[in-house]
Amino acid sequence: MAGTGAGPSRRSHTKSRKGCKTCKRRHIRCDETYPQCRNCTKHQVRCDYMEGVGSDTESQQSPEQSSLTLTPGTESRVNLWQQTGNFPYPELQVFPAPLAHELSKTELTLIHHLSTISNDLLLKGTTHLTTWTQKMPKFLSIASSYPYVMHALLSFSANHLAWVNSSTETRNLHLHHGSIALRGLHDAIGNFSPANADAILAASLLLLWQATDWRSWSSLRAGIQSVLSAMQTWQHESIFTEFVASEDVLAIAFRVHQRRPSVNPSDRVIILQNTAFALQRLQATLVGNDIELHYTGQLLIYIQQLQNTEPAQSPDDQFNYLYQLRKWLFWIPVALLQRQSGQGPGLLTLAHFYAAALSLEPLFPDLGSSFCAATALPPLEAIISVTNAMQSEHGASTSAREIASSMQYPTQTAMEYRARVVHLPSTPIQSAQAAMGLTPEMVNYNSMGNLSPAFAPIVPHFLPSQPSSASATPFLEVPTDQSFTFGTQNWGAVPSPRFPPQYGYGSPEEQTYGFTGFVQPTAVWT
Numbered sequence: 001m002a003g004t005g006a007g008p009s010r011r012s013h014t015k016s017r018k019g020c021k022t023c024k025r026r027h028i029r030c031d032e033t034y035p036q037c038r039n040c041t042k043h044q045v046r047c048d049y050m051e052g053v054g055s056d057t058e059s060q061q062s063p064e065q066s067s068l069t070l071t072p073g074t075e076s077r078v079n080l081w082q083q084t085g086n087f088p089y090p091e092l093q094v095f096p097a098p099l100a101h102e103l104s105k106t107e108l109t110l111i112h113h114l115s116t117i118s119n120d121l122l123l124k125g126t127t128h129l130t131t132w133t134q135k136m137p138k139f140l141s142i143a144s145s146y147p148y149v150m151h152a153l154l155s156f157s158a159n160h161l162a163w164v165n166s167s168t169e170t171r172n173l174h175l176h177h178g179s180i181a182l183r184g185l186h187d188a189i190g191n192f193s194p195a196n197a198d199a200i201l202a203a204s205l206l207l208l209w210q211a212t213d214w215r216s217w218s219s220l221r222a223g224i225q226s227v228l229s230a231m232q233t234w235q236h237e238s239i240f241t242e243f244v245a246s247e248d249v250l251a252i253a254f255r256v257h258q259r260r261p262s263v264n265p266s267d268r269v270i271i272l273q274n275t276a277f278a279l280q281r282l283q284a285t286l287v288g289n290d291i292e293l294h295y296t297g298q299l300l301i302y303i304q305q306l307q308n309t310e311p312a313q314s315p316d317d318q319f320n321y322l323y324q325l326r327k328w329l330f331w332i333p334v335a336l337l338q339r340q341s342g343q344g345p346g347l348l349t350l351a352h353f354y355a356a357a358l359s360l361e362p363l364f365p366d367l368g369s370s371f372c373a374a375t376a377l378p379p380l381e382a383i384i385s386v387t388n389a390m391q392s393e394h395g396a397s398t399s400a401r402e403i404a405s406s407m408q409y410p411t412q413t414a415m416e417y418r419a420r421v422v423h424l425p426s427t428p429i430q431s432a433q434a435a436m437g438l439t440p441e442m443v444n445y446n447s448m449g450n451l452s453p454a455f456a457p458i459v460p461h462f463l464p465s466q467p468s469s470a471s472a473t474p475f476l477e478v479p480t481d482q483s484f485t486f487g488t489q490n491w492g493a494v495p496s497p498r499f500p501p502q503y504g505y506g507s508p509e510e511q512t513y514g515f516t517g518f519v520q521p522t523a524v525w526t
Helices: 021-026 038-042 072-084 105-124 133-143 147-165 168-189 197-208 214-237 249-255 265-285 290-307 315-337 344-363 373-394 398-406 408-422
Strands: none
Touching: 021 038, 072 105, 105 133, 105 147, 105 315, 133 147, 133 197, 147 168, 147 197, 147 315, 168 197, 197 214, 214 249, 214 315, 249 373, 249 408, 265 290, 265 344, 265 398, 265 408, 290 315, 290 344, 315 344, 315 373, 344 373, 344 398, 344 408, 373 398, 373 408, 398 408
16 A cells, blocks of 8 residues: 555556547557548558547647538439449449448548549540549449558649638638648558559559648659669559550650750740740630639740749759649649530640640759640540541631631640650669558658658749739649658648639639739638
8 A cells, every 4th residue: 555665655546538430449559640540550450530530629629620611412323322222323344333321421422523524524535635534433332341552542632622612611621621632642652562553553643643742742743753663573463554564655655754954945935835825826716714714824924924934943942833733734724624615615625734734844943744734644645636637627618617726736746745655765664572662751751750740831932023902813833831741741622713702612812823023812722
């Protein structure tokens, strides 16, 4: 007993009364890290904190508790999926399909969002005209078996919704799932094998698409390069056989990543002038098509800002300068192709966005073609095939001449880029023995200990340019908000191009996004 000389009193055992159910069931101490404890993260299981924790403060509310705004049709389909367990879009051929009973309603809604877009474009025959919708069924299939891929997918979906709706809650969902996906991917890399190679590749691509700083992006890119090289010995067993194949343009871009010589100042001027001139010609063709004109105007402003900006020298600055165009390449094609009206003007607009990515690549030699050019080439060539067919259908009519005239710049740009890709040097494939020895250190994914929100990328400084107006807000800028990683870091905080108020994509105040010499934003969106 204490105080009787029998030695110091025994220290009482402290128990956590707020630990998650998983830790209590396993009889291990829960660190109560919110929104997912480290034990659940380590074992890649769902932490019940995501369903809500009895907290006395609203500041600790889990992102999973936030509600997404649903249309009646969407809510009905999600509810039916939750009740029956039947994936709502069998046309996508997702096997195995995500198990509804293992996912929250918010997670089902995020999956439904991507599935709806992919299914809609599949039925319209335009899924190959974007950079990502054609890959989505395979991502969904893999995500059904690998939690870290599922979290990467949920992050990607929330990323898009936050871009469209300028929603803080949805952006928090994006950051939440991205953080968990990154940790799970790091653990998976340590156990790399043919069995999980597809999952590692899928998660790496999804996270790469969401990286918002040079260090994160280059680390993920190097990891993909190593994984693709390792998969050569069993590429025909992969669900991504066509992507792993040596002739795939994007796969080549990842495997043959090397710094190109910088272009001289006069060539830079010519590239930007030609791009701006092509966009101005397109604007004349798009009269009466307000949405397409709006996006084309945003791209033209972006090019004009580059014309008034000193060339980016460091890899960080190059990433920052080209970041916004890459973001547009993911989201604008979906926005235009999902519209119910005629797709001719939309295809012309998308062709110029993709062509701009190819044209600008030489201005950013440290990024290489895998940043966005190689991603843009396949959908651009598909659009060229479609517009060529449109010209044949219209014969020698005025419409055919307009299409041919408008497509001169994209077609010529694609031909020149394809010619460059064909002559890229090849790199030796590493041996199977070396491939099976992949480690997190070799692939250079950053550790869980580096998940800090302290990093914010450098904002490029621009030379004075002509005054802007409320209808011509420029968007040549990178995220300035803090995020969930440091190293493989800072996931997405960029606005969508500011929509005209009549299109209902948020208020002008929400979508104002400025930089040196312009109005500074009050909020930053993914």
